[in-house]
Amino acid sequence: MKITFLGAAGEVTGSQHLIETDSRRILLDCGLFQGRDSETRPKNEKFHCHPRKLDAVILSHAHIDHSGNLPGLVKAGFDGPIFCTRATADITTIMLRDSARIQKEDAKYHAKKARPGEPVFEPLYTEDHARAVAKLFEYIDVGKWEKLGDDVRLRFHHAGHILGAAICELELLDEGEWKRIVFTGDLGRRDQPLLHDPVPVDRCDVVISESTYGNRIHPNSHDVKAELQRVICAASTRRGKVIIPAFSLGRTQMLVYLLNELRNEDGMCRVPVYIDSPLATRLTEVYRDHQEDMDEDVQETLKHDDDIFEFDGLVYVQSHAESIALNRQPGPFVVISASGMCENGRVVHHLKHAVSGAENTILIIGFQASGTLGRQLVERRDHVYIHGRRCPLNATVETINGLSAHADAEDLKWWFDELQKKGGCGQAFIVHGEADGASALADLIKDTCDQPPIIPQFGESFII
Numbered sequence: 001m002k003i004t005f006l007g008a009a010g011e012v013t014g015s016q017h018l019i020e021t022d023s024r025r026i027l028l029d030c031g032l033f034q035g036r037d038s039e040t041r042p043k044n045e046k047f048h049c050h051p052r053k054l055d056a057v058i059l060s061h062a063h064i065d066h067s068g069n070l071p072g073l074v075k076a077g078f079d080g081p082i083f084c085t086r087a088t089a090d091i092t093t094i095m096l097r098d099s100a101r102i103q104k105e106d107a108k109y110h111a112k113k114a115r116p117g118e119p120v121f122e123p124l125y126t127e128d129h130a131r132a133v134a135k136l137f138e139y140i141d142v143g144k145w146e147k148l149g150d151d152v153r154l155r156f157h158h159a160g161h162i163l164g165a166a167i168c169e170l171e172l173l174d175e176g177e178w179k180r181i182v183f184t185g186d187l188g189r190r191d192q193p194l195l196h197d198p199v200p201v202d203r204c205d206v207v208i209s210e211s212t213y214g215n216r217i218h219p220n221s222h223d224v225k226a227e228l229q230r231v232i233c234a235a236s237t238r239r240g241k242v243i244i245p246a247f248s249l250g251r252t253q254m255l256v257y258l259l260n261e262l263r264n265e266d267g268m269c270r271v272p273v274y275i276d277s278p279l280a281t282r283l284t285e286v287y288r289d290h291q292e293d294m295d296e297d298v299q300e301t302l303k304h305d306d307d308i309f310e311f312d313g314l315v316y317v318q319s320h321a322e323s324i325a326l327n328r329q330p331g332p333f334v335v336i337s338a339s340g341m342c343e344n345g346r347v348v349h350h351l352k353h354a355v356s357g358a359e360n361t362i363l364i365i366g367f368q369a370s371g372t373l374g375r376q377l378v379e380r381r382d383h384v385y386i387h388g389r390r391c392p393l394n395a396t397v398e399t400i401n402g403l404s405a406h407a408d409a410e411d412l413k414w415w416f417d418e419l420q421k422k423g424g425c426g427q428a429f430i431v432h433g434e435a436d437g438a439s440a441l442a443d444l445i446k447d448t449c450d451q452p453p454i455i456p457q458f459g460e461s462f463i464i
Contacts, residue, residue, distance in 0.1 A: 001174040001464045003181075003206070005456040006048050007031055008432040013040075013065040015432060017208055018049045019181065021174040023151055025050075027057045028168065028183045028208070032068025032099070037121070044069055044124055048459065051078035058154065059084040060185025061165035062091035062249065068099055071129035074136070081138045083148070085156055087164030087290045089137035091249065094282050096130035142166065142293075157199035160188030161405050162250040163287055163294075169201055179464060180204040182425070186432070187407040187415060189218065193257055194287075196295050198407065198415055203423025206464055207449075211412070211433030214441030218408040219401040225258050225267075227400045231363055233269045235396075236332040240359035245347045245374060248280035248338045250405050251366060253287045255336055256309050261301070263311045274326060276317040276337040276346050284309050284316070327353040331360070341366075342373035351377075352386040360395040365403050409444065416445040427464065428453040 001021050007014030007029075014033035019026045027049050033040040051073050059082055060066055070082065070092070084092070103123035111120045140146045145155045151173035156166035168183040182204045190197045235242045246252045252275065262268035275281060288309055291302060301308055317323050323346050326335060337347035351373070354360040368374030376384045378399060383392050407415065419425060428449045430438045435455075442453040454462070 001172065001179055002461055003208070003429070003464060004048075004461040005429070005431065005458065007033065007043075007458070008065070008210075009460065010435070010438075010455070010457045012212060012432055012434060014043060014069075015060075015066045016049065016069075017183065017431070019170070019172070021151070021172050024149075024172060025054050026152075026170070026172075027054055027073075029060055029066045029185070030057055030068075030070045030073050031066040032064050032124075034065055034068075041121065041124075044072065047073065047076050051076040054078055054080055056080050056148070057082045058168050058170065058183070059088060059092065060168055060183060061159065061162055062088050062095055063162065063186065064095060064099060066185065067092045067095065069124070070133045071096055071100065071125035074132045075125050075129045080136070082133065082136045083138050083140050083146075083154060085142060085164045085166050086139040087286065087293055088166070089134070089139060089164075090286045090289065091162075091164060091283060092137075093130075093134045094279070094286065095249065096133055097127050098279055100125055100127040100130045157201060158196040159185050160190070160192065160195050160198040160407075161186040162188075163195065163253075163290055167199060167201065169204070179206070181206045181208070183208045184210050184415075186210050186212070186405070187411065188405055189407055189411050190414070192405075193254055194294050194298060198411070200415055200418030200422065203419075203425065205426045207419070207425045207428045209412070209416075209428060209430055209441070209445075210406075211430045211438040211441040212406045213404070213408040214412060214430075214433055214437035214444065215439075216408050216437070217410055218404050224400055224402050225262055228255075228258060229262055229268050231361060231398050231400070232271065232334060235359070235361040236269045236271050238359040239331050240357065240361060240395075241331040241350075241354050242334045242361045242363055243347065243350045243354050244334065244336045244363045244365060245339060245342045245351075246280075246336050246365060248277050249283050251403060252277065252280040252336055252338070253284055253309065254403060255365070256284065256314070257298075259314075260305070260308050260311045263313075264301070264305060269332075270313060271331075272333040273314045274317050274333060274335045275314070276323050276326065276335055276350070278318065280336075280338060281316045281318070323349070326350065341368050341375075342377065348373070348386060352389065352391060355384060355386070355395050356392045358394045358396075362395050362397045364397065364399045365401075367404075409440065412441055413444050416448045420448045424448045424450065426450045427462075429462070430455045
């Protein structure tokens with residue numbers, strides 16, 4: 001059996017891992033490489049897995065760096081099954097159409113700005129390609145072995161990362177011998193709201209593991225509700241707005257769930273809360289449809305609250321007109337809006353109208369990359385530039401950490417320690433991480449493996 005690493009190898013995005021036996025060619029994930037277009041576009045345009053010859057794709061979860069180039073794969077000739085959980089299929093269908101729409105808008109913008117003679121890039125794929133992907137999904141229930149042929153079986157386990165995310169356990173018959181490969185996808189944290197904890201697996205021949213935070217420890221997440229209460233109530237006493245930039249998938253739904261819990265406990269001041277992201281609204285509908293897939297705390301709440309994503313005073317904003325009207329509306333109220341790093345989307349307009357008001361609060365709840373508007377806000381600069389306009393930063397800036405969807409070093413070590421109790425693994429490959437995180441994880445888990453862990457680079461192949 002041969003494994004070739006075609007993405008998220010020596011970097012974080014573009015997850016793609018090709019497994020080949022004497023009778024099968026299976027791709028684990030088909031993610032989009034993200035970053036500067038000049039660097040990522042050549043990677044996204046060219047497939048090294050020979051799409052027409054693939055038997056199947058196994059999709060761990062719906063994040064774009066894991067699913068985002070499935071339409072490109074279909075465009076290149078792939079027409080086989082894509083195995084995933086039902087929730088992942090529902091979310092991915094929405095995410096891919098949104099990705100195609102954004103690419104179309106970006107292409108139009110760049111064509112308008114291009115100088116004579118400059119190349120004009122077309123979208124990598126269209127909404128029609130995204131729709132074609134949706135027709136290829138085949139659902140696998142979590143926790144049950146599914147026979148995909150006489151020589152291949154697949155089982156999914158809860159990964160605890162986002163709704164539908166799965167650890168993929170694959171058994172393949174290769175030259176008369178069964179081999180077991182485990183692909184973590186992205187592991188989540190333990191004891192997080194909404195989702196089941198990541199599930200440890202039994203002894204296997206190969207583990208392909210993410211390492212995003214292999215060298216970091218996240219802050220404790222148990223005080224997040226109390227911090228939300230404190231920040232919102234403080235702003236309310238000043239009659240101010242609270243602007244919360246949040247990713248549409250995962251983070252927004254977790255926030256709404258926590259705010260709903262505070263309301264149920266009568267622990268939050270009664271101010272209106274607006275979800276101003278059409279994408280987040282559509283994804284929240286998917287979360288509603290899959291409440292039975294969520295953890296025990298959610299099931300307990302559903303005994304007395306039939307909708308954990310709805311409460312009195314919560315409004316899902318739809319139209320641009322409604323969004324614009326919020327900028328003229330006096331506080332107090334809360335706006336949760338994409339994107340998470342404040343670089344685009346409706347949240348930028350809300351920030352432009354809020355950052356200069358001393359009564360307002362900007363609440364940052366996730367990592368902000370260097371150079372982004374979100375990072376400038378976290379650094380509490382005297383002023384920021386929004387849409388080319390110099391805006392004094394007079395608003396209070398608060399940060400709440402602890403909502404990361406990724407396992408940290410302690411969570412990863414726990415998962416591998418549990419694997420060791422069940423016999424460990426023959427070989428581990430460390431992917432989906434920057435050099436420091438990957439190296440740190442390799443050192444953490446070396447006693448779990450029969451062989452020293454390997455950190456593969458793009459295009460490297462290994463015989464198992």
